[in-house]
Each structure stands twice: as structure tokens, then as C-alpha cells.
Amino acid sequence: MLLLMSIGPVQEFIATSRRCQDAWYGSYLLADVAAAAARAIEGRLGAAALIFPAAAHPQAVLAESEIEPRRGSANKVLARTPDERAEAESMANQAAAAVRERLAFLMNRAFSRIGRGDSERRAHFYEDIAREQVEELLEIVWVLVPESNGYAEARRRGEALLSARKSTKLWTQPNWSEAGKPKSSLDGARESVLSEKLFDGRSERLLSAYGVHGSERLCGVGLLKRFGQAIDEDAEWSSARFHSTSHIAALPFLLGANSPESFATYASVIEDEFGHAGRRALRASPTAVPGFGRADGQILFESRLDELADESLASGKSLAAAKSALRTFLKRVDRRPLEPLPYYGMLLADGDRMGLAIDGLTEAERHRELSRALLTFASEVAPSVVESHHGSLIYSGGDDVWAMVPIHELTSCATGLAIEFGRLMETFRIPEPPGHPTLSVGAAIVHHLQPFDQARRTLEAAERRAKQQRNAFALTLDKRGGAPIELVGSWSESPSLDRRLSTWVALHRRNLVPDKAAHELARLSLLGGPDMKEVVEAEAERILARKQPGATSDAELSPEVRRVLGFRTRGPDELGRELLVARLIAQACEQAGTPLGEVSKSVQRGTP
Structure with a gap:
């Protein structure tokens, strides 16, 4: 008999967040309690009973841990139980009870820290x-289905019943509601x-x-x-498992400005003027940056110093001293731009045609193999790719990934995730091109002070655009004081959007793209009309080939570069938008000290 169990809500629970902490722990909790259900089944029936999640080494998913989240654990459990219904129901109830017990344990730990x-x-x-x-909070729904007509039919019927159960709920007035x-x-x-x-x-x-x-x-x-x-019980501050939005925004500057002596002087001012709040900010990052230790990049923004002053009840004189020390430090580092860029990147990835792939597998063992592949992606590959691009992983479960990434690494991180996901899915064939499940990625570049829930909505809209095309990458630049710039393209395009952006970034950094080119190209789209096509193309070519004053090279844009950019097929308005996005990315690359002309590792590996 098959047991199908769903634990939710998922997206709503994770998405309703004002801070990175809220989003991270929302995903942590759901993965943790889902693993508790799987552990209960494994403990009673053995690892062979589990289909989703299934791992080559069950302890990799199910091992007890009080700190690290169960990366890769999804919110659904599929298992084989004894055919006797009473025993199967007992197993289902035990798994549900394990979920509630784990939730109570996590709640007790969290509530013990409130109001200390x-x-x-x-x-x-x-x-x-x-x-x-x-x-x-949690909605635990399960169904049992006999395998009398075979595994595939039982699973399909179970999914239908589970969906119906999730849509049916007895609403009652909560005891805690008060007008x-x-x-x-x-x-x-x-x-x-x-x-x-x-x-x-x-x-x-x-x-x-x-x-x-x-x-x-x-x-x-x-x-x-x-x-x-x-x-960290030996310290006064929390041991963070993620970075702040301000830290991700400041990372290009931090990575390129290795000036430990100057920073040490500035850090001492922060500690002296802001006391406890200052010391916490200097130790808040989960990872260290050479020359800056575990300092949170928020202290490189004057607006965030205002918050530290409020938190520490510092005087106006202390705040002025801290801001003066920050300006002195930034001048000594002498990066270009002089200050950290106030924007950071986020990405949201989701597998395409996963339902089609699952339905095409008629044997339980093949489903276990798919489960293992998804677990490998979520628990090993996705964290590795994100961390290699200096990102901070918020959620990784099954075929879903949510992460914050500095903008100079955003496109290469998205490309790397798509490539690795495609490789893991190659053996799970589907009747639609490219023959296996793919990964669509939505990305957003937003201001570090933008409310987190608003940034999440911008990101979700980008992901929806990517999912509409499937096997696609969509990016939105949402700068303050202007309309969002939206881009989208298939990974299978030649050249793909990520490659086009990489080319534009390289040209920007060599000063081979005129500053006004993006706006001039956008205005060309107003000419319109099929009879103006040749005129528009010729004018676009003239704009792109125009030399930039102060360029580091005398070479004009070659025909090969023009072909890669593909303006003849995409239109000057889209190229203008790509130029605007690439210009900001190029500035971040300059701050990070990325070698000019360096090709990202993910792009070198191939195309999704």
C-alpha cells in the first residue's frame, strides 16, 4: 500500500517574510519537519520503504541534527507501507505525530530566546x-492507496486523492482570535x-x-x-546562517578592497561608538571575507549606520564620528565606484516538466533514482554552485532553489544551476525537447533597502516569465527612481541571454560601448514599421561601432561581436535594455576586481 503525505503550506509560509531570517528559517523549518516524517517511516519500516525522499545513504537525509537544516528535503513523502490498512494508518499517524513533535521542539527552542x-x-x-x-500552522495531509493495479496506477490515484484532500478543509474559529x-x-x-x-x-x-x-x-x-x-551560547549574538541584503550588495566592494589595516581602524570606531550593536555587526556574517573578517557589509552604507546608532542609543556625535570614519576608509580603499553599489541579486529556480518526468516513470525504483538525483541537486550541487559564486542560499529543496547572489556573479550562478540540473536529469526522458527536465531561473537586481517582501514579489514575477518559456532565464533590474527593466530568453538561444550580457559587460569594461548607447538604441524602437527595418539596423550598427572617448582599445566592434549581440533579430530596444543591465554588472565586476575578459566557470562548462 502506498502512503502519500504532504506537509504545508510551503511557498506562502516561506514568502511571507520581512527579513532574510524569516525566509531562511521558514524553509529550514519545513525541510526539518518533513525529514522528521521520513525518519519515522525509516525507523519503523526501514529505508527501503521510502520512495520520496530516497538517498543512496539514508542518513544523508534523515540523520538527526539540531543545527543544520535538511537541505534537499521536500515537503512531500511517498512510501510503501504494509498492506494491512490498520497498520498502514498507524504508520501514517506516527509520521504525522513526528512532524508535530519536531515542530514543538523547534518552537520551544525559538521561544526560549524571545525577550531575553x-x-x-x-x-x-x-x-x-x-x-x-x-x-x-502546519497542514499535514495523507492518503493510503492499495497497489492492486500496480505501482504507477496507485501513485496516480494517490496524487489525485491527495490534491482533493488538500483542497478540502474544515474551517473553525481559532481560540486565539481576538477583535x-x-x-x-x-x-x-x-x-x-x-x-x-x-x-x-x-x-x-x-x-x-x-x-x-x-x-x-x-x-x-x-x-x-x-x-x-x-x-552561539558563548557569545551575545546569533550565529547567522545567511547574509543580510546589505552584505550581499557590498560583497563586490569587499572582495576587491583587501585593505585590512584601513578597515581595522574603521572597525575600532564602529565598536567604540556603537558598543554592543557595533560588535555584533562586526561578527554577523556567516562567512569571512579576507581583510574584513566576519563583518556585515551593512557597515559600509551610511544609511545602515543610522540604524546602528538607533539600536545602540548612540549620540549624534557618535554617529557623525562613525560616518566620518567610513568616508575616510572608502577614500583610502579607492575603488571605482568609490562606494559600494546599493544593489544585490536574487534568483529563484524551478524545474520544468517535472510532472511529465514523474508520470513517465512506472516503477518505484525509477522514482527512487529521480528522488536521489533531486536530493543530490538540492543538498550538494545547488549549495556548492551558490556558495562558489559568493551567494547565500535561502532555500533548496527538490528542484527549487532560492538564493541571494552579488550582482557580478548573478548570471553565471544562474547558468551554473541550469547546467548542473540538466546533467542530473539527462537519464529521465520526456517526449518534449530537449528530452529531459530543464531548469528555469528568474533573477532580480534590487536595492538593498527595498522591503524584502517587495523584492520577493519582483523575483517571483521574473520566475513566472522564465517558466512561461520553459528552459529559460529571466532577469529584472528594479532600480530606484525608474521603471523596471525586464529581460528574458531561452537557455537554448544562440547566443543565450547570459552570454549576451557577458559580452556587453566585457565591452563596457573596455569602454567600447558609448555611455548613451542604451538610451539611443531604445529611441530607435520608436521608428518602427517594416519599411524602416534597414534604416534602424544601420543606425544601431553606427551607435554600437562608435568609439568611446578614453577607450582602452582603438578597435571598433567587429562583425563577430555584432553577430553575437544579435541586434538584427532582437531589435535595438531589447539591446538597449541589455546594455543598461550590463553596465551595472560591469561596475560590480570592477569593484570586485574580476579579471577583464574572464569567462565564468559555469559558462565554460557548456550551455543548459
Whole structure:
């Protein structure tokens, strides 16, 4: 008998986030509790009973760990149970109970950290209500289907029944609902469990003990995500498992500005002027950068220094001293541009035609092989690719990846993920080109101070554009003070969007693209009309071939470069948008000190 179990909600739970911490822990929690269900089945029936998830070494997925997330664990479990229904139901109930027990364990750990040091914690934090909200969070749905007509038919019927069960729910009035209380700032679905007295002119330091700022309210679920992280018990700060958006934005500057003596001088000012908050910022990054240690890149932005001053209750004089020290440090480093670029990248990847691939496998062992391939991608390949591009992985499960990546590495990271996913899927054939599942990737370049939930919506829109084409890459540049710039192209195009952008970046860095070229190309699109096609192409060629004053080379654009850029088929307006995006990426490459003409490792390996 087949057991199919789904644990949710997934995307909604992860996406309703104001901070990186919220998003990261949302994905961590779902992967963790799903692994608990699989462990319960493995412990009672053996590893052979599991189909999804299945691994060559079950302990790689199911091993107990109190700190690291179960990278690669999906929110669905598929297993073979005994044919006797009573025993099968007992197994399903035991797996569901394991999920709830694990959730309670994680909740206890997180809630123990809320309001530390506050003598009035009981009055400020309605913990009983918060616990009720968390206990009602997960939707655990399962079905049992006999294999009397074979595995393939049982699985198809089980998926249909599971979908029907997930669409059917008995709605009841929650015990914790109370009229007149502020709703959670994350999604407005639940009441805040923080007393309004906490926000009556209290210090920023007290509010930080509850993980909020003055205008933010959180429910029990929001607090679970906000405080659900590993804590270094020997220190006063949390052991982060991800980077801040400001750190990702500052990374190109940090990677190219190896100036330890100058930074040490600046860091001492941060610690002296901001005390505890300053020391925490200097140790907040999960990874070290040569010359900067584990300092969070936020301290390279003056606007973030304002926040540190508020948190530490520093005087105006202390804030002015810190900003002066920052300006001095930036001048000594002497990078171009002088300050870190205020933009960072995010990517969201999803497999194409996965349902078609799964339905085409009629044997349980082939499904196990697919499960192992997806586990390898999510737990080994995706983290490796993201980390090799200086990124920070937020979620990786099955064929889904969500990560933050510095903008000078964004396109090559997306390309690397698509290539490696395609290689792992090559043996799982489907009747549509290219013959196996592929990976579509949406990417966004956004301001580091843009609200995280807004940035996520921009990213999701880019992913939808990529998924509409399938086997595609879509990118949105959402700069402050202008309309978003949207690009999309298939990985199978020649040349593909990522390769075109790489070419534009190289030309920008050699000063072979006129500064006004992008805007001039965009204006060409206004000519329109089929009778103007040759005129438009000739004018576009003239614009692109024009030499840039101060160029490092006297060579004009060659016919080969023009062919690679493909303006004759794509149109000058699209090339103009590509130029604008590439210009920002080129600036990041300059700050990072990326060797001129260097081809990314992922592009060298091939095409998705």
C-alpha cells in the first residue's frame, strides 16, 4: 500500500517574510519537519520503504541534527507501507505525530530566546497564544492507496486523492482570535502576540530583544521564524546562517578592497561608538571575507549606520564620528565606484516538466533514482554552485532553489544551476525537447533597502516569465527612481541571454560601448514599421561601432561581436535594455576586481 503525505503550506509560509531570517528559517523549518516524517517511516519500516525522499545513504537525509537544516528535503513523502490498512494508518499517524513533535521542539527552542533580559517578559509576550498559533500552522495531509493495479496506477490515484484532500478543509474559529488587536506585519493573518505596551516609547534595545522595530507587529508564527536560528551560547549574538541584503550588495566592494589595516581602524570606531550593536555587526556574517573578517557589509552604507546608532542609543556625535570614519576608509580603499553599489541579486529556480518526468516513470525504483538525483541537486550541487559564486542560499529543496547572489556573479550562478540540473536529469526522458527536465531561473537586481517582501514579489514575477518559456532565464533590474527593466530568453538561444550580457559587460569594461548607447538604441524602437527595418539596423550598427572617448582599445566592434549581440533579430530596444543591465554588472565586476575578459566557470562548462 502506498502512503502519500504532504506537509504545508510551503511557498506562502516561506514568502511571507520581512527579513532574510524569516525566509531562511521558514524553509529550514519545513525541510526539518518533513525529514522528521521520513525518519519515522525509516525507523519503523526501514529505508527501503521510502520512495520520496530516497538517498543512496539514508542518513544523508534523515540523520538527526539540531543545527543544520535538511537541505534537499521536500515537503512531500511517498512510501510503501504494509498492506494491512490498520497498520498502514498507524504508520501514517506516527509520521504525522513526528512532524508535530519536531515542530514543538523547534518552537520551544525559538521561544526560549524571545525577550531575553526583559524583566517584564510575561506582560510583553503572550506566549500561550503564540504557541496556539504555531500549533495550528502546519497542514499535514495523507492518503493510503492499495497497489492492486500496480505501482504507477496507485501513485496516480494517490496524487489525485491527495490534491482533493488538500483542497478540502474544515474551517473553525481559532481560540486565539481576538477583535481589536493589531495583526501581524508579515501577512495580516494572525493577531500580534506582543503587548502594545512594549512599543510605548521603549528603547530600541528592548524592542530588539523581541526581534521587532517600532512599527512592526509579529504573531507567534512570525516570532518563530524571527528567532528560529542557532545561537552561539558563548557569545551575545546569533550565529547567522545567511547574509543580510546589505552584505550581499557590498560583497563586490569587499572582495576587491583587501585593505585590512584601513578597515581595522574603521572597525575600532564602529565598536567604540556603537558598543554592543557595533560588535555584533562586526561578527554577523556567516562567512569571512579576507581583510574584513566576519563583518556585515551593512557597515559600509551610511544609511545602515543610522540604524546602528538607533539600536545602540548612540549620540549624534557618535554617529557623525562613525560616518566620518567610513568616508575616510572608502577614500583610502579607492575603488571605482568609490562606494559600494546599493544593489544585490536574487534568483529563484524551478524545474520544468517535472510532472511529465514523474508520470513517465512506472516503477518505484525509477522514482527512487529521480528522488536521489533531486536530493543530490538540492543538498550538494545547488549549495556548492551558490556558495562558489559568493551567494547565500535561502532555500533548496527538490528542484527549487532560492538564493541571494552579488550582482557580478548573478548570471553565471544562474547558468551554473541550469547546467548542473540538466546533467542530473539527462537519464529521465520526456517526449518534449530537449528530452529531459530543464531548469528555469528568474533573477532580480534590487536595492538593498527595498522591503524584502517587495523584492520577493519582483523575483517571483521574473520566475513566472522564465517558466512561461520553459528552459529559460529571466532577469529584472528594479532600480530606484525608474521603471523596471525586464529581460528574458531561452537557455537554448544562440547566443543565450547570459552570454549576451557577458559580452556587453566585457565591452563596457573596455569602454567600447558609448555611455548613451542604451538610451539611443531604445529611441530607435520608436521608428518602427517594416519599411524602416534597414534604416534602424544601420543606425544601431553606427551607435554600437562608435568609439568611446578614453577607450582602452582603438578597435571598433567587429562583425563577430555584432553577430553575437544579435541586434538584427532582437531589435535595438531589447539591446538597449541589455546594455543598461550590463553596465551595472560591469561596475560590480570592477569593484570586485574580476579579471577583464574572464569567462565564468559555469559558462565554460557548456550551455543548459
